[in-house]
Amino acid sequence: MQRFITQTLFICSIISLVFLSILSRADGYTDPFYVRFTSPKQESLILGSSRAAQGLQPSVFKDYLKKDVFNYSFTISHSPYGAVYLNSIKKKLKKNTTNGIYIVTVDPWSISSKTKDPNDSINFGENKLCLANTYLVNMNPNFEYLIRTFAGKYYTLIQKKRGSLFLNNDGWLEVNIGMDSSSVARRIDAKVYDYKTNNLPFYNFSSLRLEYLYKTIQLLKQHGDVYLVRLPVHPKIFEIEQELMPDFDRKISEVVTITNGYLDMTKENEGYQYIDGNHLYKESGKLVSGKVAKWITESGKSKIETTSNKNGNLINRR
Amino acid sequence: MLFNSIDFAVFLPIVFVLYWFATKGSLRLQNILLLVSSYFFYGCWDWRFMFLLIFSTVLDYYTGIKIYEAENRKKKLFWLWLSVGINLGFLGVFKYYNFFADSFADGLSLLGFKANLATLQVILPVGISFYTFHGLSYVIDLYKDRIKPERNFIDYSVFVSFFPLLVAGPIERATHLLPQIHKKREFNYAKAVDGLRQILWGLFKKIVIADNCAEYANTIFNNSADYSGSTLVLGALFFTFQIYGDFSGYSDIALGTARLFGIELLRNFAFPYFSRDIAEFWRRWHISLSSWFKDYLYIPLGGSKGGMWMKIRNTFIIFLVSGFWHGANWTFIVWGFLNALYIMPSIIFSTNRNNLEIVAKGKYLPTPKEFFDISLTFCLTVFAWIFFRANNVTHALSYISGILSPSLFSVPEIRPKVTILFILFLIVIEWVGREGQYAISSLGLTWIKPLRWLLYILLALVTLLNSGSKQEFIYFPF
Numbered sequence: 001m002q003r004f005i006t007q008t009l010f011i012c013s014i015i016s017l018v019f020l021s022i023l024s025r026a027d028g029y030t031d032p033f034y035v036r037f038t039s040p041k042q043e044s045l046i047l048g049s050s051r052a053a054q055g056l057q058p059s060v061f062k063d064y065l066k067k068d069v070f071n072y073s074f075t076i077s078h079s080p081y082g083a084v085y086l087n088s089i090k091k092k093l094k095k096n097t098t099n100g101i102y103i104v105t106v107d108p109w110s111i112s113s114k115t116k117d118p119n120d121s122i123n124f125g126e127n128k129l130c131l132a133n134t135y136l137v138n139m140n141p142n143f144e145y146l147i148r149t150f151a152g153k154y155y156t157l158i159q160k161k162r163g164s165l166f167l168n169n170d171g172w173l174e175v176n177i178g179m180d181s182s183s184v185a186r187r188i189d190a191k192v193y194d195y196k197t198n199n200l201p202f203y204n205f206s207s208l209r210l211e212y213l214y215k216t217i218q219l220l221k222q223h224g225d226v227y228l229v230r231l232p233v234h235p236k237i238f239e240i241e242q243e244l245m246p247d248f249d250r251k252i253s254e255v256v257t258i259t260n261g262y263l264d265m266t267k268e269n270e271g272y273q274y275i276d277g278n279h280l281y282k283e284s285g286k287l288v289s290g291k292v293a294k295w296i297t298e299s300g301k302s303k304i305e306t307t308s309n310k311n312g313n314l315i316n317r318r
Numbered sequence: 319m320l321f322n323s324i325d326f327a328v329f330l331p332i333v334f335v336l337y338w339f340a341t342k343g344s345l346r347l348q349n350i351l352l353l354v355s356s357y358f359f360y361g362c363w364d365w366r367f368m369f370l371l372i373f374s375t376v377l378d379y380y381t382g383i384k385i386y387e388a389e390n391r392k393k394k395l396f397w398l399w400l401s402v403g404i405n406l407g408f409l410g411v412f413k414y415y416n417f418f419a420d421s422f423a424d425g426l427s428l429l430g431f432k433a434n435l436a437t438l439q440v441i442l443p444v445g446i447s448f449y450t451f452h453g454l455s456y457v458i459d460l461y462k463d464r465i466k467p468e469r470n471f472i473d474y475s476v477f478v479s480f481f482p483l484l485v486a487g488p489i490e491r492a493t494h495l496l497p498q499i500h501k502k503r504e505f506n507y508a509k510a511v512d513g514l515r516q517i518l519w520g521l522f523k524k525i526v527i528a529d530n531c532a533e534y535a536n537t538i539f540n541n542s543a544d545y546s547g548s549t550l551v552l553g554a555l556f557f558t559f560q561i562y563g564d565f566s567g568y569s570d571i572a573l574g575t576a577r578l579f580g581i582e583l584l585r586n587f588a589f590p591y592f593s594r595d596i597a598e599f600w601r602r603w604h605i606s607l608s609s610w611f612k613d614y615l616y617i618p619l620g621g622s623k624g625g626m627w628m629k630i631r632n633t634f635i636i637f638l639v640s641g642f643w644h645g646a647n648w649t650f651i652v653w654g655f656l657n658a659l660y661i662m663p664s665i666i667f668s669t670n671r672n673n674l675e676i677v678a679k680g681k682y683l684p685t686p687k688e689f690f691d692i693s694l695t696f697c698l699t700v701f702a703w704i705f706f707r708a709n710n711v712t713h714a715l716s717y718i719s720g721i722l723s724p725s726l727f728s729v730p731e732i733r734p735k736v737t738i739l740f741i742l743f744l745i746v747i748e749w750v751g752r753e754g755q756y757a758i759s760s761l762g763l764t765w766i767k768p769l770r771w772l773l774y775i776l777l778a779l780v781t782l783l784n785s786g787s788k789q790e791f792i793y794f795p796f
Contacts, residue, residue: 001338001505008514011771015778022783147324155783 024141025157028167031150033074033130035167038140041094042070044224046171047085047216048105049076051231055280056103057289058170064293069101071171078129080110081213083121088131089216092138093223100224103292104217104259105231106252108245109199111209118206174282177275188277192236195278200240205251214255221258227296228255228262231288232269234277261299263292319362321571322524322785329359334578338505345502349476352579356481360445363485367443370408375478377404378453379471385460386467394461401457405450412442417646445485447643451610452478456492458614465492473499480581482572486565488586488606495583503580512759513577515774519758520570522777526784527563527744530737531556538732539707542717547726550717552733557707558700559741562591565604570756589752591699591745592677594691596660597670599699607643611636626666633665634658644706649714653705660698676752 028035032053044067046056052073061069072092079085093100115123126132130149136142146154166174177183220226233241245251249264256262265288272284280288319325333355341347361368381401388394456477459465468474476499483490538545538553545553569586576583590602600608616636622629634655641654664670677692678684684692701718708714751757758777762770 001507004505004507004510011774011778014775015782018775018779019782153784158783 019154020143022154022157023143023146026141026146026150028169029162029165030157030167031152032165032167032173033078034142034145034150035169036070036072036074036171037134037137037142037145039070039138039169039171041138042068042072042092043094043097043099044069044101045089045092045220046071046073046103046105047079047089048073048231049079049107049110050074050173051107051233051279052103052105052229053171053173054175054275054282055231055285055288056105056292057172057282057285058168059172060286060289061101061103061293064290064297065101067101068170069103071173073105073171074131076109078126078131080113080124080126081106081209081216082124082126083212084124084126084129084132086212086216086219088134088137090219091135093219097223100220101296102217102220102224102226103229103296104213104220104226105229106213106255107230107233108205108241108248109203111206111213111251112203112244113206113209114199114202118204119208121208175275175279176282179273179275179281184273184275187275188234188236191276191278192234192240195237195240200244203244205245210251210255213252214258217255217258225260225296225300226258227292227299228252228259229292230262230264230266231280232265232272234274235269237277238266238269261295263295265291319359321568321575322521325362329355330575330578337579343502343504345500346472348503348579349472349499352476352480353472356476356479356484359481360479360484363444367446370443370446371449371479374405374408374449374453375475377401378457378478379468379474382457382460382467382474383469385457398457398461402454405453409446409450412446414642414646448487448489449478449484451489451607455489455610455614459492465496468492468496480576482575483583486568486572487604488569488572488584489610490584490606495581498581506580509577509580513574515758516570516574516577516756518574518774518777518781519756520567520572520574522781523563523567523570523744525567525781526740528560528567530734530740530784531560531563534732534734534737535560535707539709539717542713542720545720545731546728547721547723548728549730549732550721551726552730554700554704554707554717554721556737558591558696558703559744561703561706562587563744566590573756585755589676589748589757591696592692592749592752593695594673594677594688595664595669595695596657596698597664598673599695600657600661601674607640611640615639629665630662633661637661648711649705649708652711652714653702656702656705660702679753 026034044065046052046058046061046069048056050073053071053075056071056073058069058071061067070092072089073079074085079088112118113120114125121127130145133149134142134145136144139145164175164177166176168174217226217228241248252262272288273281274284275281319329333351337348337351341351357368357371360371378401381397384397385394385401388397456465456468460467468477473496477490477492477495480490480495535553535556538549539557542550542553566587573583573585584606586604586606588602588605590599593599593602616632619632619635620628621632637654637658638651639654641650641652641657644650644653661670664672677688683689704717705711705714708717747761748757751759751761754760762773765773
């Protein structure tokens, strides 16, 4: 027996060592999520779906706010507001932080659900995805994520193929893709078709998700200032969103009251470039990040009750 | 808890250590531990269905004793039918209700009637077909006076729910497994090492072969209208190796795991793709199910005793039932029917027992005739798998008509070189090791230890590097 156990342990140790050394090669090219689970706990966060993941660039915020604001946004499937996202945010937040800045992005999809009953939290899609399955979100290398949740094949970690997606260490998902007009038009058409056929008929407003948005903001308020932002999208996608939730502003009005301000950038939808209608092109993302950062700086300085801006609808509350 | 998951990789060593150390060699404690860990293993799938498993166990345990103690044949028959009826009733409701309801409604609509039968939104309890068949074989054996009833409930429960075989077999027999559960088990180094080796080979087949093939088979089958005939052939071939790697890989892991606990399970696969005719194929593919149907269906129906027509009828019956056992879909029934057709020539000309030994025993290569026979049998099998894999019969027919098009002679659109290389590697290793219980059972045994270990380490690493997205085993829902 002793011989069997010793030999098995010896062989398993060699296998584990080689395997773990291969796993430790994982980086920003591995997948669009991994790196976010490898940073230490954070004081300031950007939250939301893939729009925020691609659109809001922490390096720009650092220039304006002199703070590291980590992008902890995923996708509409992984991180709509709900228990799963809230629990993961709790794990990512540095305890005892009191001066953090939290940029919470919202749109109709992030407070809707594809389940038959939009409040059927047991069957929420994100329950089976990486945010729900990753208990350790601040470990580098994150073997737990790679072993339990990583959806690809491990040999890709040896190949080190450079794809069009790169997840920066600050959590910003950089997409390097052809932006010639015909490619962009094709991608926008495909995305609009996808949203019209696969999302719009199935998504419904979820009061439970709205409640979780409220809870998320309440949590963040204990650690600093919370700014609510609705990012710009292509007008065609915006039309679909309006169809899904024409009274979006009314629905979130109560949530807005507990934040430090709400910036609705959809009034300037036309002013930016999108890779597929839903996600900002990185140059436009830079501009949008700058505007949001400037707005946060100004609201921090002015502490006014309510104001508006010619570029968009700004409501500040302090 | 999948065999190819990290959860199982943690679960197995814990149970192993407890089994050999904490129980201090006590058979009773070992069996209790096996039962508790089996229920835990099953509960990880869906704890609600544990009650169904326990109910089925209690039912067969109790009716088994009643059958044995009954004073006359009539009473024995009553208890037998009670057990068979309830077991098949559960199987029918969970597995077949919607199929019958839909088929009945379709039939009525063909006659011009509109029927709107309610279908049930039921989840199929994992392994139900397997543990139901365990229980059935036990009560039938008791009725036939082949065995005596098991009085120890723990031992009987271990027989039904021993975790390596619980969810996808092999379908065990009381005559084979119960004596092992009663017997004191002591650790055997050679057997344990052999068990680990078989687990390793099973994982390789599942993760490297089946899961890689699944990726391409799924793409091609799910978009079959978009692909050329040659690609569709490739898709069918990928599925052929997927299902073999998946199910025989599962069986290898199950057998290897059981061996770690000193228990030998029935062999389930014996290199079926090297068969020279369909009869041989069915003696080598899912052996525990084929022999179950032979013993509990074919022979009770009269087997081959009632003349040629009886033989033909019974053969069709077992293949159709076998097809239906795999799932509530006409595709499985057509697949069973095709296999019955394939086997007919050997039944009619009584050549079905011509190839009992493994092909080219003691030789490196088959003869040209053997090679031709293997190739023909393989092609027939691949053709039948198209029905098994297709979403419905119409899909299967359109898939076949897609193959039989001029594009059959074009270059396939999908050419995954690495996966094809892995398949070739599998074929070579299986051919070399075809005289053993599993392909690598004696591979490298005569080599020096470091070289042999290097082989295991390389196999394990290739397997690990090909893992990532965990795929369920195909046979779990059956």
